[in-house]
Amino acid sequence: MTEKTTTDDLIATLAGDPAPAPKAAPEALLLRRLALGVAGTLVLFFALLGPRPDVLAALADPVVLAKTVLPFVLALLALPLALNAARPAAPRGWPAQAIWVLPMAALSLFMLAYATHAPADRLRLFVGHSIPVCMPAIVTLSLPVTAALISVLRRGAPLNPMACGAFAGLVAGGLATTVYSTFCTEDSPLFYSVWYSLGIALAAGVGAWAGRRWLTW
Numbered sequence: 187m188t189e190k191t192t193t194d195d196l197i198a199t200l201a202g203d204p205a206p207a208p209k210a211a212p213e214a215l216l217l218r219r220l221a222l223g224v225a226g227t228l229v230l231f232f233a234l235l236g237p238r239p240d241v242l243a244a245l246a247d248p249v250v251l252a253k254t255v256l257p258f259v260l261a262l263l264a265l266p267l268a269l270n271a272a273r274p275a276a277p278r279g280w281p282a283q284a285i286w287v288l289p290m291a292a293l294s295l296f297m298l299a300y301a302t303h304a305p306a307d308r309l310r311l312f313v314g315h316s317i318p319v320c321m322p323a324i325v326t327l328s329l330p331v332t333a334a335l336i337s338v339l340r341r342g343a344p345l346n347p348m349a350c351g352a353f354a355g356l357v358a359g360g361l362a363t364t365v366y367s368t369f370c371t372e373d374s375p376l377f378y379s380v381w382y383s384l385g386i387a388l389a390a391g392v393g394a395w396a397g398r399r400w401l402t403w
Contacts, residue, residue, distance in 0.1 A: 215341065216269070219334040223358070226330025227365055235323065237368040244373065252295060253378040254367040257386065260288045261360030268335060268353035272342025272401075292383060295375035303376070311374040317381055320370065324385030325392060327362035328355065332389065336396050344401050351397015352390045359389025 244250045263285040270278055300308060314320075335354035344350035363382050372378055 215338050219338050220331070223331035223334030224361060226334075227327045227362055230327055230330070231365050231369070234326075235366070235369040238371055241368050244371075247373070249295070249299075249375065250373045252291075252375070253370070253373070253382065254364055256288055256291060257360040257363035257367070257382065259360075260285065260386070261357045261364065263288070264353050264356035264360060268339060268350060268357055269342075271346065271350035271353050272339045272344045274343050274345050289383070292375070292379040296379040299375040299379075303374075308376060311376040312380065314372045314374075314377040314381070316370065316372055320366070320372070320381050321385040321388060323366050323369075324359060324362050324382070325388050327366055328358035328389035328392065331358035331361050332393050332396060336393075336400050339397075339401055343403055344397070347397040347401035347403075348394045349397070350401050352394040354397065355390035355393020356386065358393060359386035362389060 238244065245254065263281040266281050267278055267285070299311070303311060332355055335357060336351065339350055339354060342350075363386055366385075367378070367382070370378070372381075
């Protein structure tokens, strides 16, 4: 058997074998699995907490509305960062810069509230009455979305699994905080700009741990 015959046979064999089905890209699964994660968060929310009775009236105040809008925008900006982190050498793009507007906005609200409240009220509003509920609730509500996003990001090839998972946790923490804010009656930025941020940071930490555990390849 000649070398040419062997090569021709190999080519014929490879041509006859069906090509392995490629993995679906993360984007192909994103909407469906993210919807499942958000549904899980909503089920937990309504089972454990539920919205405050005056939620619509409260959201008419722009300062109160901010505690719902800011974490939602954070989630929107962190989502493309999570997807890009799952692609080797993909640029982060403009959301990597725009996302820093959110902590700056929270800090500005905190400083404005600090300046406009009497010294006797500042500590009371900062401590509030629901810290033991706030941060654990945000982390708990973030878990279904974190799990959904990690399952999507496994379809990629992140060079930094912890960072990729942390971005997923930011998305989940932002969405969880958006939902939780409709329950919370702590309406001062002295409270929510600090404690909500810490809750989101904890959710990002959970995401980083999950990324290290399940996104390493």
